[in-house]
Amino acid sequence: MFRIGYRTIKTAIGTVAAIMLAQWFDLHNFVSAGIITILCIQVTKKQSLQAAWSRFLACMLAMVFSSVFFEVLSYQPIVIGLLLLLFIPTTVMIKAKEGIVTSIVIILHIYSAGQVTIHSLLNEFFIIIIGIGVALIMNLYMPSAENKLMEYQEELEKKFQIMFSEIIRYLRTHQFDWDGKEITETAKLLDEAKRLSVRELQNHVLKTEDTYYHYFKMREKQFEIIERVLPIVTSLDINVEQSQIIADFMEKLSTNIHPGNTAYLYLKKLYDMKITFESMELPKTREEFEVRAALFQFVREMEQYLLIKSSFKGIRKKKTYRQEARDAN
Numbered sequence: 001m002f003r004i005g006y007r008t009i010k011t012a013i014g015t016v017a018a019i020m021l022a023q024w025f026d027l028h029n030f031v032s033a034g035i036i037t038i039l040c041i042q043v044t045k046k047q048s049l050q051a052a053w054s055r056f057l058a059c060m061l062a063m064v065f066s067s068v069f070f071e072v073l074s075y076q077p078i079v080i081g082l083l084l085l086l087f088i089p090t091t092v093m094i095k096a097k098e099g100i101v102t103s104i105v106i107i108l109h110i111y112s113a114g115q116v117t118i119h120s121l122l123n124e125f126f127i128i129i130i131g132i133g134v135a136l137i138m139n140l141y142m143p144s145a146e147n148k149l150m151e152y153q154e155e156l157e158k159k160f161q162i163m164f165s166e167i168i169r170y171l172r173t174h175q176f177d178w179d180g181k182e183i184t185e186t187a188k189l190l191d192e193a194k195r196l197s198v199r200e201l202q203n204h205v206l207k208t209e210d211t212y213y214h215y216f217k218m219r220e221k222q223f224e225i226i227e228r229v230l231p232i233v234t235s236l237d238i239n240v241e242q243s244q245i246i247a248d249f250m251e252k253l254s255t256n257i258h259p260g261n262t263a264y265l266y267l268k269k270l271y272d273m274k275i276t277f278e279s280m281e282l283p284k285t286r287e288e289f290e291v292r293a294a295l296f297q298f299v300r301e302m303e304q305y306l307l308i309k310s311s312f313k314g315i316r317k318k319k320t321y322r323q324e325a326r327d328a329n
Contacts, residue, residue, distance in 0.1 A: 011041050014138040022130050028123050029109050036102055036131025041138055044199055048139040051098055052132045058091045058099025059106050059128045063121055065090075066110040075114055083107065102128075145200040149212045152193040156219055157257045159186045163226055164254035167233050171247040176234055183227065190220050218312045225305045232298050238287055242277055242295050249273055250302075263309040270303055 018037040022030035040055060042048040069083040084104070091100050106124050113120050159182045166178045193216045201210035236243065253266060277296070283289040 007041065007043065010138045011038055014038075014041055014134050017138075018131050018134040021134065022127055025126060025130075027127055027130075028113075028120075029127065032105055032109070033127045033131040033134070035105065036128060037135045037138070039102055040132055040135030045139055048136060052136055054096040055099035055102045056128060056132055057094065057096040058103040059124070061091060061094075061096070062087065062103035062106045063110070063124060066107050067116045067121070070111060071116050075111060080107065080111060145196050146212075149193065149197055149200065152189060152196070153212070153215065156186065156189055156193065156216075159189065160219075160222075160226070160257050161254050163230075164250055164257075167229070168247050168250045168254065170233050171236070171243045171250070174236070174239070186223055190216055190223065194220070214312065218308055221308045222305050225301050225308075229298050229301045232294050232301070235294055236291050238291055240283075240288055240291050240295070241280070242292055245273060245276070246295060246299065253302075263306045267303070267306050267310065270299065270306065274299060 014037045015034040019031055019034040022033035027033070036055060040048060040052045042051050065083055065087045069079050073079045073082070084107075087103070087107075088100060091097050091103065106128070109124055110116060110120060162182050163186075166176070170176050194213060197210055197213035197216055201213060249269060252269075277299075283292050
């Protein structure tokens with residue numbers, strides 16, 4: 001489907017603005033300002049600033065190298081090759097390799113002029129400033145991805161609820177006809193959500209902590225635990241009293257999945273449940289012993305699941321998350 005994105009629109013407008021501005025100042029090679037603008041408009045503000053700085057630094061260095069090589073040696077093609085042999089490693093060394101292509105354009109401008117003058121250097125300097133400046137102005141606006149991140153968060157929590165409900169159903173009935181599609185969907189959703197949260201963080205230059213990224217990383221660790229407990233649950237082949245108790249606990253847990261953090265409440269419930277198990281009669285058969293051992297392992301994994309959540313600060317939604325002390329996992 002044909003689609004024009006906001007970055008494409010910004011690139012088109014910025015390129016036109018840079019060329020028009022350079023032409024209005026009567027600069028030679030004014031179209032190069034548009035090229036620099038195209039190269040500096042990036043996906044995020046942080047990437048745009050990094051690209052702008054790399055290109056500015058490399059272009060300033062290119063003017064110095066050009067002045068020395070062309071004026072001291074000569075304006076011959078072989079001198080361009082010698083210049084690049086030293087210039088490219090230098091830009092890599094000062095971590096400005098993104099600006100190599102742009103700076104080579106500046107080098108060729110000076111070579112084509114046949115001489116280095118204050119006027120020619122100022123001409124190149126203003127082309128660089130206009131190209132980079134327009135790109136930075138165009139990148140001042142970046143659409144917020146917070147609404148999309150909230151959608152990912154809510155969708156992820158629904159996936160967790162479905163997986164929990166299947167665990168609960170098996171603990172109670174030993175029926176397992178679930179196709180497991182939520183497992184692959186959750187893995188894909190986590191990857192997309194983490195990638196988007198990183199991009200959102202890079203659009204806030206002064207922001208050093210991304211709550212959503214930490215949230216999705218936390219859910220990723222919890223998801224790994226869910227993947228581990230599924231084989232444990234499906235290995236149970238007889239009903240024991242502990243299965244029903246754990247199922248009740250899991251049901252309460254599954255109905256309170258949200259981005260807030262009061263996992264300590266469920267850790268307390270889990271601890272009480274373990275105390276209850278210790279006070280119950282010992283298993284009478286080998287089969288019962290194996291099932292109860294598997295359930296004990298399941299409880300330990302769920303304890304880790306809650307401990308992971310307890311270290312997370314929590315997310316407060318702008319509109320829908322209003323409760324101050326809602327039970328959560």
